Amino acid sequence: MDEAMSYPQIEPANFDLIVIGTGLPESILAAAASSSGKTVLHLDPNPYYGSHFASLHLHDFTEFLQTHSLPSAPETQPSSSGEFNVLPLTTSPVYSSIETSVFSPEILQKSNQFNLDLAGPRVLFCADEMIDLFLKTEINHSMEFKSVDASFICEGEEGNLRNVPDSRSAIFKDKSLSFTEKNQLMRFFKLVQDHFGDGSGEESKKISEEDLKSPFVEFLSRKIGLSQKLKSIILYAISMAHYEQDNLEVCKDVLKTKDGIDLLILYHKSGGRFPNAPGAMIYPLYGQGELLQAFCRRAAVKGSIYVLRMPVVGLLADKEVGNYKGVKLLSGQELFSHKLILAPSFILPSGFAPSYLYPEPDGGHDFGLLDEKVKVVRGICITKSSLKLDVANCLVFFPPRSLFAEQMTSVRVFQLSSNVAACPSGMFVVYLSTLCKDVGQGKKMVNEAMNALFSIPISGKPEENSTDSHGENTVLRLKPSLLWSTVYIQELTMGAFGCVSSTFMPDGNLQYNNLLDATTKLFHKMYPNEEFFPEATSSIEVAEDGAFEQLDS
Numbered sequence: 001m002d003e004a005m006s007y008p009q010i011e012p013a014n015f016d017l018i019v020i021g022t023g024l025p026e027s028i029l030a031a032a033a034s035s036s037g038k039t040v041l042h043l044d045p046n047p048y049y050g051s052h053f054a055s056l057h058l059h060d061f062t063e064f065l066q067t068h069s070l071p072s073a074p075e076t077q078p079s080s081s082g083e084f085n086v087l088p089l090t091t092s093p094v095y096s097s098i099e100t101s102v103f104s105p106e107i108l109q110k111s112n113q114f115n116l117d118l119a120g121p122r123v124l125f126c127a128d129e130m131i132d133l134f135l136k137t138e139i140n141h142s143m144e145f146k147s148v149d150a151s152f153i154c155e156g157e158e159g160n161l162r163n164v165p166d167s168r169s170a171i172f173k174d175k176s177l178s179f180t181e182k183n184q185l186m187r188f189f190k191l192v193q194d195h196f197g198d199g200s201g202e203e204s205k206k207i208s209e210e211d212l213k214s215p216f217v218e219f220l221s222r223k224i225g226l227s228q229k230l231k232s233i234i235l236y237a238i239s240m241a242h243y244e245q246d247n248l249e250v251c252k253d254v255l256k257t258k259d260g261i262d263l264l265i266l267y268h269k270s271g272g273r274f275p276n277a278p279g280a281m282i283y284p285l286y287g288q289g290e291l292l293q294a295f296c297r298r299a300a301v302k303g304s305i306y307v308l309r310m311p312v313v314g315l316l317a318d319k320e321v322g323n324y325k326g327v328k329l330l331s332g333q334e335l336f337s338h339k340l341i342l343a344p345s346f347i348l349p350s351g352f353a354p355s356y357l358y359p360e361p362d363g364g365h366d367f368g369l370l371d372e373k374v375k376v377v378r379g380i381c382i383t384k385s386s387l388k389l390d391v392a393n394c395l396v397f398f399p400p401r402s403l404f405a406e407q408m409t410s411v412r413v414f415q416l417s418s419n420v421a422a423c424p425s426g427m428f429v430v431y432l433s434t435l436c437k438d439v440g441q442g443k444k445m446v447n448e449a450m451n452a453l454f455s456i457p458i459s460g461k462p463e464e465n466s467t468d469s470h471g472e473n474t475v476l477r478l479k480p481s482l483l484w485s486t487v488y489i490q491e492l493t494m495g496a497f498g499c500v501s502s503t504f505m506p507d508g509n510l511q512y513n514n515l516l517d518a519t520t521k522l523f524h525k526m527y528p529n530e531e532f533f534p535e536a537t538s539s540i541e542v543a544e545d546g547a548f549e550q551l552d553s
Contacts, residue, residue: 021343055287
């Protein structure tokens with residue numbers, strides 16, 4: 001009774017929509033519904049925003065992983081409450097095989113100075129749909145961003161990093177490319193630009209429909225004649241394909257030419273879109289969790305009610321027909337709504353079977369959820385030195401088979417510095433991720449990437465960097481020593497639409513377009529006659545020169 005009395009009474013008790021969990025999809029949906037005039041109650045059992053998309057201090061991060069690696073306590077059979085049945089609401093474990101190593105006690109003492117992303121690595125392309133949504137809703141004014149300085153590709157166990165030649169100037173400056181390779185890349189990028197011209201050009205400059213439907217790797221080989229090195233750069237570091245594309249018979253997600261070209265155009269349009277972001281990608285200060293909090297702030301301005309530290313113990317169902325009616329809180333209070341959205345770790349009660357799962361397995365370049373056995377392996381490393389001298393924030397790509405022969409998926413790496421408030425001054429946070437079906441193989445890929453990039457202490461103290469002998473004209477690269485690391489498995493779940501809907505776990509992609517697309521589709525399923533974030537009644541013109549005035553390079 002004392003515990004129940006410690007929770008506040010929520011007024012009113014009836015809403016159009018109740019949302020449980022403050023992850024990014026849930027927060028976008030709450031903001032979109034409130035923008036359409038719906039009354040929204042947004043609850044989260046945690047004392048912070050974000051759910052599985054949160055940015056957390058080090059101690060909270062490790063505690064969250066451990067908590068959500070265990071199933072919730074078994075519940076009793078459905079109970080009765082007046083005219084309703086109460087169906088117990090439980091959670092399933094979404095993290096597993098968590099391995100954490102601490103090499104420096106200093107890290108634990110500075111726990112509150114870290115902002116670690118549960119769903120890292122992830123970046124924003126300056127021209128992607130998520131940025132357009134920021135500008136449309138004007139939530140960008142409550143956030144600050146930094147540009148990602150560079151992208152590298154890493155091949156081999158030595159951990160040598162080569163620049164990704166992703167622009168004309170980068171191609172000319174790249175000393176690792178031969179004159180022939182530079183010409184090939186320039187002609188290819190020109191072909192891509194001509195294909196997406198203003199329509200006044202010659203039809204012969206367009207890529208044929210037949211080629212657009214073909215595998216991208218075949219188009220690059222047969223039509224363009226690129227070397228294996230150049231194909232690897234385009235496929236895995238620019239188009240960001242997950243799976244090895246060379247063996248099409250066993251490839252789990254063949255990248256079509258149209259999808260590859262679309263991603264190249266996104267990359268090209270992103271570069272220089274904002275004056276203070278010279279690169280193609282940006283990252284929010286204080287972590288990914290700032291994005292969802294910005295949507296929550298917008299929903300609150302539109303009238304949504306937010307309550308953290310509020311556990312929901314059951315769903316209310318009509319006794320006669322079993323329809324959803326509301327939720328029961330740990331405090332004992334019952335709240336009612338027309339619709340309900342659950343975070344992905346909640347288990348839908350059997351009485352609320354979904355009528356639609358998303359994203360649909362339509363053969364497109366999507367979440368990598370065509371096989372329910374696919375998981376994401378994520379890793380985080382903390383060091384005191386950068387992967388590349390004088391580079392603060394950067395991406396690194398390990399193409400398939402670059403670490404060992406059985407490596408079937410690419411490993412993505414994202415380094416962040418203190419200039420985005422990811423860590424204390426003088427330190428760096430490095431995220432790693434890859435897709436896998438076999439947990440052992442997936443963790444091997446991430447661990448091998450860590451071995452290639454870092455000096456991993458054997459004893460309790462970080463080792464001094466050691467390198468092989470180099471020629472006098474070779475730049476000596478010292479591997480950063482690890483201070484702290486963790487590797488864990490994250491489940492991939494599909495979202496569900498029905499009388500009770502649920503969102504999905506973070507996917508294995510670096511960008512947000514697929515996530516936003518799936519969230520938009522769920523909104524339209526729930527509210528088919530409503531516009532997704534209708535334009536403000538007062539016409540607001542947002543000049544791109546000033547739209548990201550808080551963005552710094």
